[in-house]
Amino acid sequence: MKKSLSIFTLLLLMAATVQAQEKKPDWMRWHYLSEEEMYDTSRGMNFVETDPPAGEPRFVAEFEPMQGVMIRYPLGIPTSLVAQLSNNCMVYCIVSSGYQNQAQSSFQGAGVNMDNVTFVNAQTDSYWVRDYGPWYIFEDRNPAIVDNIYNRPRPNDDNISGVFANYWNIPMYGMNLQHTGGNMMEDGRGHGVSDDLVFQENNNNEANVREKMRDYLGIDPYHVTIDPQGDYIAHVDCWGKYLAPDKILIAQLPQSNPRYQYYEEVAEYFENTNCCWGYPYRVYRVQEPGGYTLAPYTNSLILNKTVYVPMGTNNTYNQDAIAVYQEAMPGYEIVGVNGGSAGWENTDALHCRTRGVMDFNMLFVDHRNVLHGEQEWQESIPVVSKFIAYSGANLKQDSLLIYYSIDGGAYQTAQMTATGNPDEYVGYITGYQGGSEIDYYVFGADESGHRYTQPVFADLDPHHFTMEAHQPAGELVITPDTLWFEHNGDEQAFTIENQTNTVVQINAITEEGGYLLPGTPNLPYNLQVGESISVGFLFSFPLKTNRASDDYVSSLIKVQTSVGEKFVTAMISKQGMVNFVYQNEMYFDDPTLVIESSFFNKSVFVPTIRVLSIAEKDTDYLNIETNPTPPFDLEFDGDEAFMSVSLKDFAKGYVQTSIEIETDYGIFEIAVHINEDILSVNELSSEAKLYPNPTTGQFTVEGANVAKVEVYNLVGQKVCEQQGSKVVNINAAEWNKGIYLVNIIEQNGAVVTKKLVVR
Numbered sequence: 001m002k003k004s005l006s007i008f009t010l011l012l013l014m015a016a017t018v019q020a021q022e023k024k025p026d027w028m029r030w031h032y033l034s035e036e037e038m039y040d041t042s043r044g045m046n047f048v049e050t051d052p053p054a055g056e057p058r059f060v061a062e063f064e065p066m067q068g069v070m071i072r073y074p075l076g077i078p079t080s081l082v083a084q085l086s087n088n089c090m091v092y093c094i095v096s097s098g099y100q101n102q103a104q105s106s107f108q109g110a111g112v113n114m115d116n117v118t119f120v121n122a123q124t125d126s127y128w129v130r131d132y133g134p135w136y137i138f139e140d141r142n143p144a145i146v147d148n149i150y151n152r153p154r155p156n157d158d159n160i161s162g163v164f165a166n167y168w169n170i171p172m173y174g175m176n177l178q179h180t181g182g183n184m185m186e187d188g189r190g191h192g193v194s195d196d197l198v199f200q201e202n203n204n205n206e207a208n209v210r211e212k213m214r215d216y217l218g219i220d221p222y223h224v225t226i227d228p229q230g231d232y233i234a235h236v237d238c239w240g241k242y243l244a245p246d247k248i249l250i251a252q253l254p255q256s257n258p259r260y261q262y263y264e265e266v267a268e269y270f271e272n273t274n275c276c277w278g279y280p281y282r283v284y285r286v287q288e289p290g291g292y293t294l295a296p297y298t299n300s301l302i303l304n305k306t307v308y309v310p311m312g313t314n315n316t317y318n319q320d321a322i323a324v325y326q327e328a329m330p331g332y333e334i335v336g337v338n339g340g341s342a343g344w345e346n347t348d349a350l351h352c353r354t355r356g357v358m359d360f361n362m363l364f365v366d367h368r369n370v371l372h373g374e375q376e377w378q379e380s381i382p383v384v385s386k387f388i389a390y391s392g393a394n395l396k397q398d399s400l401l402i403y404y405s406i407d408g409g410a411y412q413t414a415q416m417t418a419t420g421n422p423d424e425y426v427g428y429i430t431g432y433q434g435g436s437e438i439d440y441y442v443f444g445a446d447e448s449g450h451r452y453t454q455p456v457f458a459d460l461d462p463h464h465f466t467m468e469a470h471q472p473a474g475e476l477v478i479t480p481d482t483l484w485f486e487h488n489g490d491e492q493a494f495t496i497e498n499q500t501n502t503v504v505q506i507n508a509i510t511e512e513g514g515y516l517l518p519g520t521p522n523l524p525y526n527l528q529v530g531e532s533i534s535v536g537f538l539f540s541f542p543l544k545t546n547r548a549s550d551d552y553v554s555s556l557i558k559v560q561t562s563v564g565e566k567f568v569t570a571m572i573s574k575q576g577m578v579n580f581v582y583q584n585e586m587y588f589d590d591p592t593l594v595i596e597s598s599f600f601n602k603s604v605f606v607p608t609i610r611v612l613s614i615a616e617k618d619t620d621y622l623n624i625e626t627n628p629t630p631p632f633d634l635e636f637d638g639d640e641a642f643m644s645v646s647l648k649d650f651a652k653g654y655v656q657t658s659i660e661i662e663t664d665y666g667i668f669e670i671a672v673h674i675n676e677d678i679l680s681v682n683e684l685s686s687e688a689k690l691y692p693n694p695t696t697g698q699f700t701v702e703g704a705n706v707a708k709v710e711v712y713n714l715v716g717q718k719v720c721e722q723q724g725s726k727v728v729n730i731n732a733a734e735w736n737k738g739i740y741l742v743n744i745i746e747q748n749g750a751v752v753t754k755k756l757v758v759r
Helices: 001-022 081-088 095-108 160-168 206-217 258-273 317-328
Strands: 056-057 066-072 090-095 119-123 134-138 140-148 170-179 194-195 223-224 240-244 245-253 282-287 301-303 304-311 333-337 357-358 365-366 372-375 379-390 401-404 413-414 422-428 435-446 451-454 465-466 476-479 480-487 491-498 504-511 517-519 525-527 533-539 552-561 566-572 585-588 594-601 606-618 624-625 632-635 640-647 656-663 666-674 688-691 700-701 704-712 718-723 727-731 736-744 750-757
Touching: 056 140, 066 081, 066 301, 081 095, 081 333, 090 095, 095 119, 095 666, 119 160, 119 422, 134 317, 140 160, 140 413, 160 170, 160 333, 170 206, 170 401, 206 223, 223 258, 240 317, 240 333, 245 258, 245 317, 258 282, 282 317, 301 317, 365 435, 365 451, 379 435, 401 422, 413 422, 476 566, 480 491, 491 566, 504 517, 504 533, 504 585, 525 533, 594 632, 606 624, 624 656, 632 640, 688 750, 700 704, 700 736, 704 727, 718 727
Parallel strands: 066 090, 090 119, 140 170, 194 223, 245 282, 304 333, 372 465, 480 566, 585 666
Antiparallel strands: 056 134, 066 357, 134 140, 240 245, 301 304, 365 379, 379 422, 401 413, 401 435, 435 451, 435 465, 476 491, 491 533, 504 525, 504 552, 517 533, 552 566, 594 640, 606 632, 606 656, 624 640, 656 666, 688 700, 700 727, 704 718, 704 736, 736 750
16 A cells, blocks of 8 residues: 555646646757846746838848848947948947947957947847847838847847837837747748747647738748758858848758758758749858857858858868858859857857848848740830839939840940839830840939949849840841930931841831820731831920930830730930020010010929020120129929020110020020011211211211201100201200101201110
8 A cells, every 4th residue: 555655646746747847848949148147037028019001111131222230239249240230330339328338349359340239228138139120021111110128038139129118219110920030030021931940839829820920021822841960049140131121041961960951951941932023043152060169150140242251160060151152142252251259150140239220221022023034025025123212211212123134245235214103114126036045133323322233243243134036037136226316306217128038017006205296107007028217306395406415314115016025226325315494586566675585494304404694696696694703503303593684785776686585495585576667777878977876865967958856656646846947956864765756848948757775
């Protein structure tokens, strides 16, 4: 009986022990927790859930432009690395006010560029800023932060997202998921990767996790894999990393390692999964020796055009890792970084202890329908991309380009033009043959100085596709393939020749920009074999200018036929699009007339016209007053200038002059017409003279037989009468300006009437 009781008691003790072990937290999951934290199950004490963003969220990738990088002091990285980071971008150092002087002194001693250091005062519990730091997104075009419940019982760390939302004065959205930055990587185009820790920490409610990741971050699809490490941390950055939207780096262990098959399973998953550009991920493998040998190579930091790679303890593996990064990211600087006194771990290194801050003003080039593999034959192939200037600056319309190379030849460019859809532009790759191998990338720039390419590696690793084999039975030949228009009113033409073996129907000929008027034949038109027709276009834009330039707007003329589409490029001088609105003629029928005129800039492609001078051309017969006084600028559709013109002294019989407005886009001329009747004053007979005429004051009538002089205005009122003598002086200084009739009455009673102009 005693034996039975002892066994029963032992069983009870064992059950109690097992129950106690089940209740005890698995401390190895919690990323270096303290003894107290091991038993603390609280999470997100200050977390506030909100509705998701009302706009469209875009979770920015690590390899996109960054304005800065976040670290925490006391540091988890060497001060020598802080110095390197400070020469790349702004370093945002989270530090309590009590530690700031110490941090500043330490940084200065290490040669940190203090102009690129900003201290943000806040309490923290640890230096793993990657895990608890803000998740930066764009909501439509505006920066915002998404906060989650940090999966550690560290309230100060968990508050940092709110600290930076206040610092930047941007919205923060509360996503009610336990998560951590080390277990999240994204491609900036809606694809994301975590391992299944995210499901485990959220009650294995997979549907809820996926819904929130989509609504708050725009992540869909969300690739949730196994954790190939099988270690305590279960963070994706310990074994994998996005290097580009179509490139993923995954660690590889020796085949003898028990975890080898799990790493291969994850690698195989991505090798057979399409990236956001429609083809399987390009998977790069970085070798790790396994075991306790330090090799934290995937735990790197991408910061603009530099990759900082934590180095391990085996130099051969170190150099191989750097070579893999160099192969995968051509054009980037790959920098190996030793851990210093803080040291690295295989499950905790450089990436865990830093976090990039996206450039709030970046230019985003989003060409989604990437051409890859073999393409079906067509005469030209469209490339469509969105360009989003988060700075709010205008895009440089002449700097939205496709760069492409055919069969390894030199790169050519194709201008992209708006499609009419928001932010969307299209350009065309042409000139290839059947079977051609084509490399290309898309480039954009905006007025704020931001530039970007897709792929970011440009010609060092461009997009690539092959055009299918094509053996045309002759072709429709259009020459030339480019028309150049310098000035408004220019006419240019191209020829369409049917070199096929069948009748070709021309259905439509259109020009996309709206700058040209077509002189096409009546369409549809059946072009017989061997026949050619000429198609003309007139540059018809509501403007005047006489200055040419090599600065052009590209427009596409599309010829739609029964054998496909053909394209002719129209290069239209921007200077030919100067729309300088002004009164180009003036008429004076009254010498006292004052003509008020205005002019302004209506040029879509010329935001500013500078007026250099306004003057009468070659003559001096006009009074010209301007407001403002040249030189001055006329902004597009905003400013207006004024001009007042009147007549002054002029020569007898002169009937026309002109005014020239000189600008930095050419000279604009106003024709001035003066009624001959107010200019001409008949000569007196030899017996009498009238001078000066016109006059501004006194005038004289001189003659041997003058008996009397009478002066009338044009309405018949006598304004002056004076008895004659050989010299009659009359003061007209107080008279109104205008034309007067002067009757010179001679001794014999004869009357000669002359016109007098008073100024």
